[in-house]
Amino acid sequence: MSDRLLEDWRTHALQLENEVNQVVVGQDNAVRLITTAIFARGHVLLEGDVGVGKTTLLRAVTRGIGGGYQRIEGTIDLMPNDLVYHTYLGDDGRPHVSPGPLLSHGTDLAVFFFNEINRARPQVHSLLLRVMAERTLSAFNREHTFPHMLVFADRNQVEKEETFEIPSAARDRFMMEIPIVVPSSADIMESLIFDTRYHDVDSLVDQVSPGILQFDELNQIAALIQNSVQATPALRKYALDLWLATRDPAQFGIQIEGVDIRRLVIAGASPRGIAMMMRAARVNAWLNGREAVLPEDIHAVFQETIAHRLVFNPIYEMRRTALARELLDQIVHVVSVA
């Protein structure tokens, strides 16, 4: 029974991927990773330059998931209570309070889309910490829960004016940080310029069938996937070695040119981070029709689940993106598989 259920859900997942790939071209890997995060029940942070399609991608995926959807724009004057409630003067001339983006859909909130998250103040990040980790919020003298909620956020790394660095604790709540880059294929680039289909984002997103996935069943199917896909002792040891290598790369003989490897990493991946990596690897195995996790499944999600969790020495922080990629590449190449 569960095998058939898993097979049905995989079909839905692949359909979602397929439809989103037709809307956002040249981002197959990013789409696969977002699908993985959805079924691993992890929050996603997209990172990339301005105008590369981050928002379009998230909107397309959101439409495919179905359920309640809320979106908020990160600005420097955004305060935590703006997420929780609005106050206004009603027609009757009396002040009214209405639920904010987080509360407006109640427990049906499926996707909370935080655009330009790095423009929001740390106070807002702090509120997000709890919402993302616990999927609960205390407001109006009661506890609100969002059992089906996923946070999709994006940020661009180009602009630094009026932005705030997301603290490592908040970054750690995101299962993945997915880089979105301009597709390198000349054909796709030409289409993006000359094909008018891609110029109207709203009609483009509407091409995705709504509610391909049943958002309120995702938690159940996610648990089923995690229980069904096996990880053998050899793979557990491999994952453990990868984790240890992120914490003390020098011990594994990793070297990066121009970097004192013993001083590079202040804190490696957290236990939560490695757990999320394994959740994502299991989903990747399931999406590939396997019942056991392979090292390749870990590799498919390793960069995106671990890189943003590493805490580097401040002198290397400016080169964070390149160094994290180099370090994790080396770890994959150095750690023995069996």
Added chain:
Amino acid sequence: MNMMTHPTLHFLLLLVIGLVSPSAWGANNVSPPEKNPPVDITVSNPAREVGYHVGEILSRTITLKVADQYRILPTSLPIPGNQKRYRNKEQGIELYASKISESHENGQNIYTLDLSYQVFTSSIVAKPAALPPEFIKFSGNGKLFQVRVPSWNFRISPLAVYGSVNISKDMSPLRGPLLISDQRPRIIMNTALAILGLSLLGLLYILGTHAWLPRMGGPFARNYRAIRKLTRDDTGLKTAISNLHEAFKKSCGRSVFSADEIMQVKPAFTPLADELSRFFLLSRCVFFDSSAQNIPADPHAWLKQFSRRCRDIERGMK
């Protein structure tokens, strides 16, 4: 006046007679000696002047050039076995051999005389000696004359030194520099060089990962040797696959996870594409996913054969 003049005249007269008479006699009574024809004598003596011992043979070559009207008198040549005497005492230098050769060139007779002398004397101290002078006669054109070949001095050394010798009092320039024997340092140096050579060979052996032949210590060669010794059970199978993964890691310089990755890093493995894929399937089956298909029926034997193929490719064979 007369008394004074008389004796003076006598004296002057006697003085004039005394001075004039010899030349006057000579001019009148003795004819001037007739000059001998010129003979060009060239002598080539031994190079060394010292250090001869009893029994040694010294050779000298004498070249005599004379006008072709004159010929050498064979009876005047030195006779082997003859020993010259000085003050009626034998000197201990005996003519050992004598050989003459003759040629004619530019109106001259050229005689080359090879003489060998043997030393028949010894002493407890260095003793001066000489190859004796020789007198060679020529005749012809109604003349008979002789030329003298000069003697040649040398020193005869004692066979052994008696008593203590104070070198500082015996600084003869003829002795030459005293050389310190270098035999012992040479032996030490040769021994040290031999040890150094053996050490370098040993170092080479260690650096060559204990392999006597080139590429014998490569990761797959070692892996093949190890796999042959493994037991045919589950542990042996896991160890064999792990060892092969490790060998690929060493060979490629990084962990590799697929056949394509290996062929990209090491194109030499391209002929093994199918076997590489099967190896990764087998590894996946043993370590990660027991449901994997298309694994060899006898994985131990297959791994041994696969390991050998990898070793052959490592050694440059196809």
